[in-house]
Amino acid sequence: MYENIDALAVVRSTSPDEPITLLRPHAATRAARFFVEKFQGKSLYAVKANPSPALLELLWDAGITHYDVASLGEVRLVNKFLPDAKLCFMHPVKSERAIAQAYHNHGVRTFSLDSHEELQKIVRATKGATDLELCVRIRVSSEHAKLSLASKFGADPSEVADLLVATRQVADALGICFHVGSQAMSPAAFAEAMGHVRAAIVKASVTVDIVDVGGGFPSVYPGMEPPDLESYFDVIHTMFEDLPISYSAELWCEPGRALCAEYASLLVRVEKRRGRELYINDGAYGSLFDAAHVGWRFPVTLLRSNTAIGTQMAEFSFYGPTCDDMDYMAGPFILPDDIKAGDYIEVGMLGAYGCAMRTEFNGFGETETIIVEDAPMATLYGDVRDNDAVHRPMRTSTSHQ
Numbered sequence: 001m002y003e004n005i006d007a008l009a010v011v012r013s014t015s016p017d018e019p020i021t022l023l024r025p026h027a028a029t030r031a032a033r034f035f036v037e038k039f040q041g042k043s044l045y046a047v048k049a050n051p052s053p054a055l056l057e058l059l060w061d062a063g064i065t066h067y068d069v070a071s072l073g074e075v076r077l078v079n080k081f082l083p084d085a086k087l088c089f090m091h092p093v094k095s096e097r098a099i100a101q102a103y104h105n106h107g108v109r110t111f112s113l114d115s116h117e118e119l120q121k122i123v124r125a126t127k128g129a130t131d132l133e134l135c136v137r138i139r140v141s142s143e144h145a146k147l148s149l150a151s152k153f154g155a156d157p158s159e160v161a162d163l164l165v166a167t168r169q170v171a172d173a174l175g176i177c178f179h180v181g182s183q184a185m186s187p188a189a190f191a192e193a194m195g196h197v198r199a200a201i202v203k204a205s206v207t208v209d210i211v212d213v214g215g216g217f218p219s220v221y222p223g224m225e226p227p228d229l230e231s232y233f234d235v236i237h238t239m240f241e242d243l244p245i246s247y248s249a250e251l252w253c254e255p256g257r258a259l260c261a262e263y264a265s266l267l268v269r270v271e272k273r274r275g276r277e278l279y280i281n282d283g284a285y286g287s288l289f290d291a292a293h294v295g296w297r298f299p300v301t302l303l304r305s306n307t308a309i310g311t312q313m314a315e316f317s318f319y320g321p322t323c324d325d326m327d328y329m330a331g332p333f334i335l336p337d338d339i340k341a342g343d344y345i346e347v348g349m350l351g352a353y354g355c356a357m358r359t360e361f362n363g364f365g366e367t368e369t370i371i372v373e374d375a376p377m378a379t380l381y382g383d384v385r386d387n388d389a390v391h392r393p394m395r396t397s398t399s400h401q
């Protein structure tokens with residue numbers, strides 16, 4: 001890994017044959033500081049969004065001390081790189097072996113659950129431990145989110161009161177958690193979910209020590225421009241203050257995307273142009289899973305030193321490098337109309353879920369990593385146009401869509 005000033009400088013100095021992941025540590029640090037300073041509670045980083053050790057260490061240095069892990073692999077990973085971090089095992093369905101190892105070998109005390117069966121597993125695997133923090137996950141709507149998390153997990157409203165009472169009997173600290181779905185486009189998602197938390201507490205009449213509002217905090221992508229994050233925090237803080245819970249109850253959240261989307265982008269080369277289709281050297285099985293499978297439109301920029309001023313922009317779709325027809329990203333991605341084979345494109349905002357889902361299918365997928373100092377293509381943590389003016393002077397043709 002080496003450092004360079006910005007994406008265009010990387011193209012000029014290396015003309016890479018393979019895709020390159022560009023990392024912006026400063027962007028992840030800024031996001032983490034924002035949560036640490038403005039969210040009035042604990043922010044747990046959802047490791048699944050990007051488990052890179054370098055990122056984990058950056059977030060730790062920026063003040064993120066709690067980590068939401070979903071598998072024994074993530075438990076081991078965070079334990080290895082951040083031995084003093086607090087780990088919260090927030091996958092509601094775990095194997096007994098994973099629970100036992102997390103508890104006995106890695107010091108995990110916090111677990112989520114959404115059924116009586118899971119509660120029994122936790123009790124058996126921890127041998128009836130009395131120091132558990134157990135968070136009951138309730139099912140809430142994903143209607144404000146771009147990616148639903150409403151079907152798979154979460155106790156049904158009709159079962160929640162019973163489960164809270166049963167969990168209270170074995171937990172040292174009792175929590176309620178939920179997930180409003182990823183990329184929630186309105187603070188109303190959290191307001192509605194907090195309404196369900198209130199109703200559950202009232203119905204079960206239990207003392208609740210932790211309210212965990214989960215992830216779902218958005219980032220910014222073409223066609224998805226959410227309100228500012230503080231408006232989400234305001235709704236959560238106000239509704240938390242109003243809950244019938246003990247005065248010492250803690251507020252938690254579990255951001256994944258919002259902490260790391262701006263951390264990474266990808267430099268790809270156009271290998272072929274067919275009309276308005278560009279064949280690029282990364283795709284559905286690489287860092288662009290969401291672009292292919294859920295039609296996510298990431299921001300794109302042509303990285304070329306000498307595009308003529310006034311070049312028309314046009315809509316393109318992408319094919320990835322594998323032999324598979326499904327390796328296709330419809331976009332549309334807006335780029336200069338004269339783009340051709342040999343040109344380089346930066347695809348932005350891939351720090352969350354993009355880098356984490358890369359495979360080596362068909363022999364592709366190897367990428368070098370370079371740290372750059374310029375601004376991410378978009379940000380929820382400041383004025384992106386100011387950042388561009390200051391940090392991206394070398395671009396002659398940009399399309400932030």
Ligand SMILES: Cc1ncc(COP(=O)(O)O)c(C=O)c1O
Pocket residue numbers: 046048049068090091149179181182183214215216217254255256257258352
């Ligand atoms: C339990 C849990 N917490 C947090 C997250 C992170 O969500 P996001 O990246 O939308 O913030 C997820 C994502 O799937 C999750 O399942």
